[in-house]
Amino acid sequence: MKIAVVGSGYVGLVSGACFADFGHQVVCIDKDPKRIEALKQNIIPIYEPGLDDLVSTNVKQNRLSFTTSLPEGIEGAEAIFIAVGTPSRRGDGHADLQYVYAVAREIATAVKGFAVVVDKSTVPVGTADEVARIIRETNPDADVAVASNPEFLREGAAITDFKKPDRIVVGINDERARAVMTEVYRPLYLNASPLLFTDTRTAELIKYAANAFLAMKITFINEVADLCEKVGADVQQVSRGIGMDGRIGAKFLHAGPGYGGSCFPKDTLALVKIAQDNDSPIRLIETTVAVNDQRKRSMARKVEKAVGGNLRGKSVAVLGLTFKPNTDDMREAPAISIVQALLDAGAVVKAYDPVGTEQAKLVMPSGITYCADPYEAAEGASSIVIVTEWDQFRALDFGRLKGIVAEPVLVDLRNVYNPEEIARHGFQYSSIGRPG
Numbered sequence: 001m002k003i004a005v006v007g008s009g010y011v012g013l014v015s016g017a018c019f020a021d022f023g024h025q026v027v028c029i030d031k032d033p034k035r036i037e038a039l040k041q042n043i044i045p046i047y048e049p050g051l052d053d054l055v056s057t058n059v060k061q062n063r064l065s066f067t068t069s070l071p072e073g074i075e076g077a078e079a080i081f082i083a084v085g086t087p088s089r090r091g092d093g094h095a096d097l098q099y100v101y102a103v104a105r106e107i108a109t110a111v112k113g114f115a116v117v118v119d120k121s122t123v124p125v126g127t128a129d130e131v132a133r134i135i136r137e138t139n140p141d142a143d144v145a146v147a148s149n150p151e152f153l154r155e156g157a158a159i160t161d162f163k164k165p166d167r168i169v170v171g172i173n174d175e176r177a178r179a180v181m182t183e184v185y186r187p188l189y190l191n192a193s194p195l196l197f198t199d200t201r202t203a204e205l206i207k208y209a210a211n212a213f214l215a216m217k218i219t220f221i222n223e224v225a226d227l228c229e230k231v232g233a234d235v236q237q238v239s240r241g242i243g244m245d246g247r248i249g250a251k252f253l254h255a256g257p258g259y260g261g262s263c264f265p266k267d268t269l270a271l272v273k274i275a276q277d278n279d280s281p282i283r284l285i286e287t288t289v290a291v292n293d294q295r296k297r298s299m300a301r302k303v304e305k306a307v308g309g310n311l312r313g314k315s316v317a318v319l320g321l322t323f324k325p326n327t328d329d330m331r332e333a334p335a336i337s338i339v340q341a342l343l344d345a346g347a348v349v350k351a352y353d354p355v356g357t358e359q360a361k362l363v364m365p366s367g368i369t370y371c372a373d374p375y376e377a378a379e380g381a382s383s384i385v386i387v388t389e390w391d392q393f394r395a396l397d398f399g400r401l402k403g404i405v406a407e408p409v410l411v412d413l414r415n416v417y418n419p420e421e422i423a424r425h426g427f428q429y430s431s432i433g434r435p436g
């Protein structure tokens with residue numbers, strides 16, 4: 001079947017490439033000519049493991065193509081996915097829907113024959129209804145059904161998440177849309193991925209509720225980690241011990257410096273707003289947002305404590321800047337607040353990230369030095385701080401580090417190492433929610 005995907009950013013590109021890999025005929029559309037030109041030459045604008053191969057294979061086999069022209073791209077498509085950005089609106093935290101609505105208007109004027117218009121972007125409850133209204137208003141003759149199909153992709157693992165999802169949620173208000181969406185996802189549910197059909201408002205809320213729940217779960221274990229430090233318990237064991245209960249589940253119980261990224265901070269905030277606007281506040285998520293915001297900066301106090309209480313003039317090596325490994329995404333990365341707090345405390349910051357340095361330069365506080373590897377960053381440092389758990393930080397050469405640091409102090413905000421192992425290397429060690 002023919003599928004069009006409007007918006008060739010992270011979600012659009014991963015979805016388009018995966019649909020093509022299922023055997024569908026896919027056109028990815030973006031109004032940015034530079035991006036489309038680059039994609040045609042197989043230059044992928046984002047860092048996502050496996051995506052470049054997936055794109056080039058499907059382009060070569062003529063299942064995937066790119067265009068800046070929406071009318072041309074949607075011609076003959078039975079499903080038209082809207083996968084444009086929905087950033088937080090400045091000032092009030094609501095998702096900004098101007099790009100979604102602009103695409104809806106363009107589709108309305110260009111569409112010929114029946115098509116299902118599918119919201120893939122994360123959008124507030126009621127957006128599918130509004131998109132349907134806009135299309136009707138723009139072109140009363142347009143024959144479309146609007147569906148909501150939220151994505152549950154994690155950056156860095158997006159292709160696996162797309163191809164082996166826990167579930168596929170499809171919101172529809174029209175039986176014709178059910179038939180088309182069943183066909184779109186046939187390759188997946190034949191592999192036993194459950195396809196959950198709901199109405200569009202329910203599907204829209206599922207997305208926010210899922211992300212908010214995961215953010216709350218992380219925040220819960222982060223607060224338990226703080227308590228562990230006070231009472232001498234080990235948060236990793238607590239996570240294992242509670243996670244073995246099938247009702248709780250083992251995933252997303254890894255304590256750290258606070259969640260970041262392009263989704264959790266934005267979606268928790270949007271859910272808080274939606275709930276408040278509907279006179280049904282979700283106080284657990286309001287608290288989650290506040291606790292997580294405070295947590296990021298408070299990580300600098302941990303570093304301060306580790307070096308004896310005063311960071312003024314001391315050099316700190318920050319390892320890992322992106323909000324998590326295997327991405328170059330710096331959006332809402334905990335490193336931004338942590339480094340700012342370190343600078344405020346008078347530290348000299350030298351940072352290294354395997355992939356994210358260029359993005360980091362755009363958003364990190366000024367006055368820090370970017371290094372070519374962990375050892376350059378550690379030269380003369382009074383503390384090495386692991387902020388993001390990139391694999392290459394799991395096997396640091398402590399013998400070498402010992403010879404170049406000013407003081408052998410490791411602050412491990414991702415619990416990458418065992419306290420005993422680090423003690424053997426002669427380093428003073430502090431981590432999250434563990435004794436030592």
Ligand code: UGA
Nearest residue numbers: 151152153154155218252253254256259260261263323324
């Ligand atoms: C998240 C969701 O996991 C996806 O299901 C969803 O589709 C996506 O948002 C989205 O809405 O687009 P993502 O933001 O890529 O995916 O990253 P996650 O792997 O969920 O990590 C988010 C943050 O939580 C990171 O800062 C990570 O370090 C932190 N985290 C995660 C923890 O601190 N502890 C954990 O146990 C898990």
